Amino acid sequence: xxxxxxxxxxxxxxxxxxxxxxxxxxxxxxxxxxxxxxxxxxxxxxxxxxxxxxxxxxxxxxxxxxxxxxxxxxxxxxxxxxxxxxxxxxxxxxxxxxxxxxxxxxxxxxxxxxxxxxxxxxxxxxxxxxxxxxxxxxxxxxxxxxxxxxxxxxxxxxxxxxxxxxxxxxxxxxxxxxxxxxxxxxxxxxxxxxxxxxxxxxxxxxxxxxxx
Numbered sequence: 001x002x003x004x005x006x007x008x009x010x011x012x013x014x015x016x017x018x019x020x021x022x023x024x025x026x027x028x029x030x031x032x033x034x035x036x037x038x039x040x041x042x043x044x045x046x047x048x049x050x051x052x053x054x055x056x057x058x059x060x061x062x063x064x065x066x067x068x069x070x071x072x073x074x075x076x077x078x079x080x081x082x083x084x085x086x087x088x089x090x091x092x093x094x095x096x097x098x099x100x101x102x103x104x105x106x107x108x109x110x111x112x113x114x115x116x117x118x119x120x121x122x123x124x125x126x127x128x129x130x131x132x133x134x135x136x137x138x139x140x141x142x143x144x145x146x147x148x149x150x151x152x153x154x155x156x157x158x159x160x161x162x163x164x165x166x167x168x169x170x171x172x173x174x175x176x177x178x179x180x181x182x183x184x185x186x187x188x189x190x191x192x193x194x195x196x197x198x199x200x201x202x203x204x205x206x207x208x209x210x211x212x
Contacts, residue, residue, distance in 0.1 A: 006063040007072070008055055013044040033092035035065065035075055043067065052089060056080075059142040061105050065094065074099050074137065099137050104171060106130040107141055109162065109178055113149035117181030122153040128178045131159060132171040139167045148179060156180040 013032060031052055035043040045067055055063075061077045075094040082089050097103055108130050115124050131144065144162055151157060160174035 006055075006060050007066055008047060008051060008063050009066045010045040010047045010068075012068055013046045031089050031092055033094065035067075035073070035094045035096055036078070037073075037096045038098065047092060049089065052092070056089070059108055061107070061142075062097070062103075062137045062140055063094075076103055076105060076137070097137055101136075102134050103137055103140065104132060104134045105140055106132050108143045110143055110145050111148045111179055112145050113147055115148045115151035115155075115179075115181050117151055117153040117155055120153045121184065122181040123184050124148070124151075124179065124181050126179050128159070128172070128176060131162065131178070133164065133168050134171055135165075135168040139165065141165065141168060146179065151179065151181050153181055153183065 010033070029049045030046045031049050033045045033047055035045060037043055045065075063075055063077065064072045065075045066072045074097050076097050077092070078095050079091075079093040080089060081091040109126075109128065111124070111126065115122070118124055133140070141164065144164060146157060146162055148157065156177050157179040158174065159170060159172050159176045159178055162170065162178065164170060
């Protein structure tokens with residue numbers, strides 16, 4: 001999906017401050033935001049909450065932003081402040097970008113399949129949910145999928161094992177663990193407790209034998 005297809009409409013915002021932002025969210029159903037511009041004054045904007053909800057369901061970061069009737073600009077989604085308890089987006093930060101210059105962004109990693117190690121009693125743990133990459137805006141993947149079906153007990157998948165397009169460079173440390181299958185901690189703790197109990201039993205038996 002190209003950036004041309006990822007269009008979000010917005011309007012200019014005049015009122016600023018926490019009270020104005022709160023009024024936008026609570027009464028008008030809008031989300032305040034800001035666009036950090038290239039060599040220009042930053043733009044304060046308003047995004048319709050309903051339009052944002054539909055967009056937020058996708059792993060898209062590079063968008064074409066249509067503000068009022070101005071010439072559309074290309075932007076990278078930088079930060080989304082979200083209130084989990086209220087299930088509401090509070091503020092959106094975007095960075096204007098040049099489509100001919102490389103950008104750095106974090107993209108999500110999704111495991112595919114069921115790791116064989118889980119059938120052996122192991123627990124799948126995702127250590128890193130995102131990795132940082134560098135590429136041209138139109139080349140930015142929405143996400144990275146990794147097949148975990150052959151991941152056995154105590155097995156790991158490192159950043160360097162992830163597959164990305166040739167024109168995308170991974171910035172994150174290549175030796176970082178992304179996914180692993182480990183023995184359940186409860187089982188380990190129980191095993192340790194059993195071993196300790198056995199040791200105490202053996203010690204008691206030796207004491208009893210010495211008394212006899």
